[in-house]
Amino acid sequence: MTGKSLRAGPDTRGHFGAFGGRYVAETLMPLILELEREYRRAQADPAFKAEFEDLLRHYVGRPSPLYYAERMTEAVRQVAAQTGADGDTGAKIYLKRDELNHTGAHKINNCIGQILLARRMGKTRIIAETGAGQHGVATATVCARFGLPCTIYMGARDMERQQPNVFRMRLLGAEVRGVTAGRATLKDAMNEALRDWVASVSDTYYLIGTSAGPHPYPELVRDFQSVIGTEAKAQLQEAEGRLPDLLVAAIGGGSNAIGLFHPFLDDESVRIIGVEAAGKGLDGADHAASLSGGRPGVLHGNKTYLLQDEDGQITEGHSISAGLDYPGIGPEHSWLHEIGRVEYRSATDQDALDAFQFLCRTEGIIPALEPSHALAVVRKEAAAMSRDDIIIANLCGRGDKDIFTVAEALGVEL
Amino acid sequence: MSARLEAAFGKNRAALVTFVTAGDPSAEATLEVLDALVAGGADVIELGMPFTDPMADGPSIQAGSLRALKAGMTLKGTLEIARRFRAKHDGVPLILMGYLNPVLSYGLSFAEDAVAAGVDGCIIVDLPPEEDQELGPSFRDAGLHFIRLATPTTDAARLPAVLSGASGFLYYVSVAGVTGTRAAEAPDIGEAVAAIKRESNLPVAVGFGIRTPQQAADVARVADGVVVGSAIVDLVGQHGHGAPETVRAYVQSLASAIEAAA
Numbered sequence: 050m051t052g053k054s055l056r057a058g059p060d061t062r063g064h065f066g067a068f069g070g071r072y073v074a075e076t077l078m079p080l081i082l083e084l085e086r087e088y089r090r091a092q093a094d095p096a097f098k099a100e101f102e103d104l105l106r107h108y109v110g111r112p113s114p115l116y117y118a119e120r121m122t123e124a125v126r127q128v129a130a131q132t133g134a135d136g137d138t139g140a141k142i143y144l145k146r147d148e149l150n151h152t153g154a155h156k157i158n159n160c161i162g163q164i165l166l167a168r169r170m171g172k173t174r175i176i177a178e179t180g181a182g183q184h185g186v187a188t189a190t191v192c193a194r195f196g197l198p199c200t201i202y203m204g205a206r207d208m209e210r211q212q213p214n215v216f217r218m219r220l221l222g223a224e225v226r227g228v229t230a231g232r233a234t235l236k237d238a239m240n241e242a243l244r245d246w247v248a249s250v251s252d253t254y255y256l257i258g259t260s261a262g263p264h265p266y267p268e269l270v271r272d273f274q275s276v277i278g279t280e281a282k283a284q285l286q287e288a289e290g291r292l293p294d295l296l297v298a299a300i301g302g303g304s305n306a307i308g309l310f311h312p313f314l315d316d317e318s319v320r321i322i323g324v325e326a327a328g329k330g331l332d333g334a335d336h337a338a339s340l341s342g343g344r345p346g347v348l349h350g351n352k353t354y355l356l357q358d359e360d361g362q363i364t365e366g367h368s369i370s371a372g373l374d375y376p377g378i379g380p381e382h383s384w385l386h387e388i389g390r391v392e393y394r395s396a397t398d399q400d401a402l403d404a405f406q407f408l409c410r411t412e413g414i415i416p417a418l419e420p421s422h423a424l425a426v427v428r429k430e431a432a433a434m435s436r437d438d439i440i441i442a443n444l445c446g447r448g449d450k451d452i453f454t455v456a457e458a459l460g461v462e463l
Numbered sequence: 464m465s466a467r468l469e470a471a472f473g474k475n476r477a478a479l480v481t482f483v484t485a486g487d488p489s490a491e492a493t494l495e496v497l498d499a500l501v502a503g504g505a506d507v508i509e510l511g512m513p514f515t516d517p518m519a520d521g522p523s524i525q526a527g528s529l530r531a532l533k534a535g536m537t538l539k540g541t542l543e544i545a546r547r548f549r550a551k552h553d554g555v556p557l558i559l560m561g562y563l564n565p566v567l568s569y570g571l572s573f574a575e576d577a578v579a580a581g582v583d584g585c586i587i588v589d590l591p592p593e594e595d596q597e598l599g600p601s602f603r604d605a606g607l608h609f610i611r612l613a614t615p616t617t618d619a620a621r622l623p624a625v626l627s628g629a630s631g632f633l634y635y636v637s638v639a640g641v642t643g644t645r646a647a648e649a650p651d652i653g654e655a656v657a658a659i660k661r662e663s664n665l666p667v668a669v670g671f672g673i674r675t676p677q678q679a680a681d682v683a684r685v686a687d688g689v690v691v692g693s694a695i696v697d698l699v700g701q702h703g704h705g706a707p708e709t710v711r712a713y714v715q716s717l718a719s720a721i722e723a724a725a
Contacts, residue, residue: 062593071594072589072590072594074589075591075612075636076519076614078591078621079618080616231525231529239518240516240517244520244641247641250639346564346567347563347589348564355564359568360538360568361514361564361567362514362515362532363564
């Protein structure tokens with residue numbers, strides 16, 4: 050790579066180009082600055098890295114496999130041949146199996162890293178926000194593992210939709226507080242977590258679940274999730290002796306995607322696609338595609354693309370996947386979008402449902418609805434690429450949590 | 464400092480600073496409540512710019528913001544309320560208070576338009592000095608005071624950063640927490656205010672959690688200004704279009720207590 054590395058961000062003030070930053074109330078500023086100082090010390094401490102890696106290996110179950118999805122690849126090739134392509138298309142599809150992690154998704158990688166930071170900072174209480182409940186479960190899990198009390202904020206509407214995860218969190222010893230403020234979904238849960246934090250700054254650590262929020266959260270969440278891309282790169286090297294041609298991952302806040310993408314950003318031959326949730330379609334308001342359907346603004350501590358009305362009021366996202374249902378996106382994605390390094394596309398609820406069933410039938414893997422959005426784009430892209438090409442898709446979560454949603458969408462009563 | 468703010472903080476007692484959300488529950492109702500604040504003896508008015516995600520506010524102001532947004536209030540509408548207020552009350556300083564995103568969305572002409580509407584200053588809760596470049600320069604060019612917040616977590620090392628670029632007055636948030644929930648003890652507030660005044664000549668107004676005349680009097684003895692917000696927003700929420708008289712009586716009880724404390 051000749052020019053400047055694309056992996057060097059953020060700058061010292063937490064900006065990725067025009068995005069990121071630290072837009073928080075003054076009460077929180079000293080805390081954010083302290084977190085940054087502690088993170089720099091942790092980065093320089095070999096013992097921190099060693100403990101993080103040990104927990105990922107023995108507690109989370111890493112490395113997750115990089116799996117050649119042979120029947121999915123074949124199925125895509127057959128469809129490509131039937132639809133009049135010249136018969137030679139259909140890229141090899143590899144799946145990064147982060148759904149096999151303890152707790153069933155990539156979220157745990159970040160939670161392990163942050164709980165170690167919280168402990169270093171001497172914090173004795175953990176708070177977090179959750180939408181679908183996956184980050185809440187992962188947070189409750191590490192809090193149980195480290196013996197720290199935790200409070201999870203969850204929109205009251207989301208609690209109704211995700212009863213099993215609410216029960217899981219409680220089993221793990223977490224207090225789950227329903228949020229009725231605003232529209233009672235993820236962004237309101239995040240507001241409420243910030244309100245708790247501002248009133249409990251001396252003893253409480255806020256464990257943010259995605260690569261968003263005030264600096265240094267987007268950076269440290271990315272760093273903890275980059276284990277995904279780092280492993281995938283080495284695993285593909287071993288399997289195929291080369292780099293992939295295309296990476297694909299789904300994006301809500303964007304932590305699984307930045308975790309896969311970041312180690313490859315300077316590899317110019319690697320195309321990268323992030324897939325946002327188009328919900329019922331980008332032509333209406335019922336989607337969660339911040340980049341395709343939003344514009345830059347400031348929310349939850351960072352400047353990034355947001356779903357908002359003409360007066361700067363935040364609008365609600367919609368997706369069949371509760372994990373993608375957030376009106377913002379991590380600031381590094383906004384920057385990668387503007388410089389054009391990553392292509393951002395979208396997949397509708399229906400595209401995701403189709404891809405969900407396709408993976409169930411071809412590979413015997415029930416994916417979460419979030420990565421099903423990525424798989425929808427993988428099917429289209431693979432069909433048009435050469436058989437020598439290689440795609441890695443991030444299978445960032447498993448679908449057990451989604452079976453009720455899928456059943457309802459398919460008109461099946463359980 | 465603007466002549467209006469100078470006069471408000473130049474009395475031989477603490478200034479009473481009162482907050483109300485623009486458009487809660489309608490623009491007309493807000494104008495009536497503003498009249499009531501002035502009639503009750505408010506020295507400075509803070510007019511809240513409603514936002515969908517008021518993450519530093521407690522339940523009272525959250526509810527007020529949502530009522531205003533539901534009734535269709537916008538930032539443009541808020542500036543129109545300011546303009547109409549100013550036409551009627553020439554001498555009472557008017558401060559806008561809110562969050563960054565609606566202001567960014569409005570555009571860089573915000574500061575000029577606010578000054579043209581008769582606004583004296585602005586508080587942006589989620590714009591710490593580290594991100595001053597977003598609005599600070601345009602505020603200073605337009606002559607709009609940038610009123611900064613200091614909090615119990617703002618230590619001596621950080622205070623100069625908060626004070627740089629601050630003007631009008633300084634808003635000391637007396638507790639680590641959200642608006643309207645609990646109050647700090649007067650001796651603690653007194654110490655914090657004294658520490659700020661060693662570093663700055665700006666008047667220091669103290670807010671968060673002040674509800675009763677007694678609390679207002681206690682804070683008035685140790686600060687240059689007493690900010691009351693959530694309690695007023697609660698009255699507006701309870702009494703809706705009938706709120707002005709209740710608000711006036713309440714504000715008058717605060718003003719008398721502050722007067723007596725001087």
